[in-house]
Amino acid sequence: MCDNLLTSIVRAWDYEKPMFVAPSMDACMWRNPFTEQNFMSVEELGVTLIPPVQHMPTNMREMADPSTIYSTVKNFYVSKLLKENKVGEA
Numbered sequence: 001m002c003d004n005l006l007t008s009i010v011r012a013w014d015y016e017k018p019m020f021v022a023p024s025m026d027a028c029m030w031r032n033p034f035t036e037q038n039f040m041s042v043e044e045l046g047v048t049l050i051p052p053v054q055h056m057p058t059n060m061r062e063m064a065d066p067s068t069i070y071s072t073v074k075n076f077y078v079s080k081l082l083k084e085n086k087v088g089e090a
């Protein structure tokens with residue numbers, strides 16, 4: 001079912017291209033077996049999960065800090081460029 005923007009984009013995504021997911025949720029949602037199954041499914045598609053961080057007072061799982069998201073995406077592309085350059089040198 002694609003009844004919102006996110007599910008429509010995910011359904012139409014070209015999985016040859018990278019996708020990054022940085023969720024936030026409460027502790028019960030994070031520990032739910034369906035959440036684990038969903039993350040396993042997106043990993044099979046090659047989606048990179050940037051896990052949430054636990055916020056101690058509320059026990060919420062907050063979205064990763066923007067600097068963490070940025071560095072994860074940057075490292076992905078730097079790694080990809082390095083691999084492409086090594087292939088080009090061979």
